[in-house]
Amino acid sequence: xxxxxxxxxxxxxxxxxxxxxxxxxxxxxxxxxxxxxxxxxxxxxxxxxxxxxxxxxxxxxxxxxxxxxxxxxxxxxxxxxxxxxxxxxxxxxxxxxxxxxxxxxxxxxxxxxxxxxxxxxxxxxxxxxxxxxxxxxxxxxxxxxxxxxxxxxxxxxxxxxxxxxxxxxxxxxxxxxxxxxxxxxxxxxxxxxxxxxxxxxxxxxxxxxxxxxxxxxxxxxxxxxxxxxxxxxxxxxxxxxxxxxxxxxxxxxxxxxxxxxxxxxxxxxxxxxxxxxxxxxxxxxxxxxxxxxxxxxxxxxxxxx
Amino acid sequence: xxxxxxxxxxxxxxxxxxxxxxxxxxxxxxxxxxxxxxxxxxxxxxxxxxxxxxxxxxxxxxxxxxxxxxxxxxxxxxxxxxxxxxxxxxxxxxxxxxxxxxxxxxxxxxxxxxxxxxxxxxxxxxxxxxxxxxxxxxxxxxxxxxxxxxxxxxxxxxxxxxxxxxxxxxxxxxxxxxxxxxxxxxxxxxxxxxxxxxxxxxxxxxxxxxxxxxxxxxxxxxxxxxxxxxxxxxxxxxxxxxxxxxxxxxxxxxxxxxxxxxxxxxxxxxxxxxxxxxxxxxxxxxxxxxxxxxxxxxxxxxxxx
Numbered sequence: 151x152x153x154x155x156x157x158x159x160x161x162x163x164x165x166x167x168x169x170x171x172x173x174x175x176x177x178x179x180x181x182x183x184x185x186x187x188x189x190x191x192x193x194x195x196x197x198x199x200x201x202x203x204x205x206x207x208x209x210x211x212x213x214x215x216x217x218x219x220x221x222x223x224x225x226x227x228x229x230x231x232x233x234x235x236x237x238x239x240x241x242x243x244x245x246x247x248x249x250x251x252x253x254x255x256x257x258x259x260x261x262x263x264x265x266x267x268x269x270x271x272x273x274x275x276x277x278x279x280x281x282x283x284x285x286x287x288x289x290x291x292x293x294x295x296x297x298x299x300x301x302x303x304x305x306x307x308x309x310x311x312x313x314x315x316x317x318x319x320x321x322x323x324x325x326x327x328x329x330x331x332x333x334x335x336x337x338x339x340x341x342x343x344x345x346x347x348x349x350x351x352x353x354x355x356x357x358x359x360x361x362x363x364x365x366x367x368x369x370x371x372x373x374x375x376x377x378x379x380x381x382x383x384x385x386x387x388x389x390x391x392x393x394x395x396x397x398x399x400x401x402x403x404x405x406x407x408x409x410x411x412x413x414x415x416x417x418x419x420x421x422x423x424x425x426x427x428x429x430x431x432x433x434x435x436x437x438x439x440x441x442x443x444x445x446x447x448x449x450x451x452x453x454x455x
Numbered sequence: 456x457x458x459x460x461x462x463x464x465x466x467x468x469x470x471x472x473x474x475x476x477x478x479x480x481x482x483x484x485x486x487x488x489x490x491x492x493x494x495x496x497x498x499x500x501x502x503x504x505x506x507x508x509x510x511x512x513x514x515x516x517x518x519x520x521x522x523x524x525x526x527x528x529x530x531x532x533x534x535x536x537x538x539x540x541x542x543x544x545x546x547x548x549x550x551x552x553x554x555x556x557x558x559x560x561x562x563x564x565x566x567x568x569x570x571x572x573x574x575x576x577x578x579x580x581x582x583x584x585x586x587x588x589x590x591x592x593x594x595x596x597x598x599x600x601x602x603x604x605x606x607x608x609x610x611x612x613x614x615x616x617x618x619x620x621x622x623x624x625x626x627x628x629x630x631x632x633x634x635x636x637x638x639x640x641x642x643x644x645x646x647x648x649x650x651x652x653x654x655x656x657x658x659x660x661x662x663x664x665x666x667x668x669x670x671x672x673x674x675x676x677x678x679x680x681x682x683x684x685x686x687x688x689x690x691x692x693x694x695x696x697x698x699x700x701x702x703x704x705x706x707x708x709x710x711x712x713x714x715x716x717x718x719x720x721x722x723x724x725x726x727x728x729x730x731x732x733x734x735x736x737x738x739x740x741x742x743x744x745x746x747x748x749x750x751x752x753x754x755x756x757x758x759x760x
Contacts (some may be wrong), residue, residue, distance in 0.1 A: 177601075181609075182537070182653075183503060183533040183534075183537055183654060184534060184536075184537045184539070184594075185499075185501070185502045185503065186501060186598070186605075187502055189495070189499065189500055190494070193494060194482060194492060194493060194494065195492040195500075195595075196491060196492075197490045197492055197543060197593075198489040198579055199546075199581050199591075200581050201546050201549060201583050203549055203583050203584065203589075206533055206583060206584050217704065227488075228488040231488035231489075232488055232489045234489070240503060240508040241504075242504050242547075242593075244506060244508055274503055274612060275514075276504050276505050276591075278506050278512075279510050280511070280587065281510070281586055282585065282586055284508075284585070286589075288502075288545055288593030289489075290502060291489065298482070301486075301488070321551045335713050341545070349488060376683075407737065
């Protein structure tokens with residue numbers, strides 16, 4: 151198998167840039183010190199980055215195009231979680247010189263597939279030698295002025311809604327092919343004010359805790375109401391990471407409206423799983439489970455350190 | 456020495472965010488899925504990323520704050536090379552769990568120092584476990600509409616100018632404390648149309664070759680005219696990387712104007728080192744050296760693969 155070292159840096163970059171044409175809003179894409187982009191009028195800018203590391207977020211045996219898809223999709227998901235539209239991305243790539251060219255081709259196939267699907271322009275990047283494979287994407291998105299949905303606006307009494315189903319994303323391989331909920335977030339935010347939202351990357355327990363900390367409120371979750379992926383246990387639905395579904399807090403009235411709209415129009419599903427409580431409880435997140443169901447210590451989601 | 460693993464992910468992130476206050480144009484900084492930024496009117500956006508990898512761009516024994524400075528400064532330099540102003544950055548950090556907390560503190564001291572100096576807002580990031588230390592920065596800058604200075608506009612007859620002095624940046628440790636030429640680029644671009652510009656990261660030979668390839672012209676360099684760092688040989692000035700000085704092509708008339716302005720006003724210096732030749736030479740870059748001076752094969756700069 152031909153290693154990337156056989157291409158040389160110039161050959162590698164030319165190979166990665168194949169088939170990437172500057173799209174809307176791009177004045178200058180790959181090939182200069184920076185990409186040059188037109189500003190969208192009447193918008194705010196969203197800016198984030200998310201890194202995948204071999205051995206932590208994927209294994210060398212993982213399908214390369216799944217890794218490429220995921221590397222961009224986790225960033226698209228961050229934009230979705232603010233209610234925005236993804237627009238442009240740059241990719242920093244660390245590769246052992248022995249990495250097979252075919253693996254890198256697969257990685258970029260996945261990246262390009264995700265970019266096409268969500269209309270993201272890949273406008274630049276950096277390639278470096280490293281011991282393990284590193285794929286770090288930084289993304290730019292846009293959202294209507296002052297309309298970004300933050301995670302710190304949840305209020306006591308709000309209903310907690312979640313898209314899709316939770317648990318087992320890594321075990322099932324779903325984490326390498328999940329759908330970032332861009333359209334879902336836009337559609338929901340257009341129909342009701344969403345007080346707080348984030349995407350579930352580290353698991354419902356840890357991520358809900360974050361939403362509570364940011365909003366300075368507590369939350370109660372009905373264990374039985376959590377929509378589980380096929381075969382996932384309650385513990386998995388509460389603590390598995392990499393679901394990339396959206397968790398949001400809305401007023402009870404808007405929750406009803408969104409739930410009935412979603413029933414007909416949101417194929418991934420939308421489920422009420424609990425509510426926000428007062429600001430001064432002696433807990434942040436409480437799980438109400440039927441008798442006899444063991445609730446895991448939900449704050450033990452994946453910690454990087 | 457306390458390792459970062461003792462802080463936990465949350466503790467680490469809180470520590471990194473210390474003292475970072477959202478500055479001008481930042482609606483929401485660290486603490487959400489994305490940063491939210493106001494768009495500057497009448498500008499185009501510049502977007503780039505640059506990754507440093509332990510063992511490739513720095514050693515574990517390197518001074519942490521020098522590595523932090525460099526991680527942001529190389530990105531600021533990319534913005535400078537387009538004639539723009541840096542504005543916002545996000546930082547992806549990969550760390551072995553055994554990394555001393557003191558090292559990470561030093562890294563962020565350097566990052567913050569560079570951010571303050573060049574008025575860059577550090578608005579977000581990602582932290583992950585990795586085997587080697589990885590610091591990847593993505594940067595946003597702005598430039599007056601349609602005024603970004605690209606690398607593909609050099610014309611036959613243009614004079615090649617370079618800021619500062621070249622060679623020996625790694626050996627002398629200067630690569631961990633260099634000054635990105637933001638103000639210099641702005642001042643020069645305001646005084647004359649710069650046909651093409653880039654920053655010297657891989658070495659004068661390789662980078663001039665890139666400028667020639669992009670502009671589809673050839674270039675001739677006068678070896679004796681190249682401004683060398685103290686102790687640097689001609690070979691080093693031609694092929695050492697990490698200088699981060701600016702190389703630009705301007706009309707002969709503008710070159711005279713800029714050189715005489717720079718003599719009084721540009722402390723780093725500005726030097727004419729050669730000129731652009733026709734589009735159909737049988738070479739891209741030729742080095743004219745005095746008799747008896749050995750010219751190295753200048754295209755052998757640092758290649759990552």
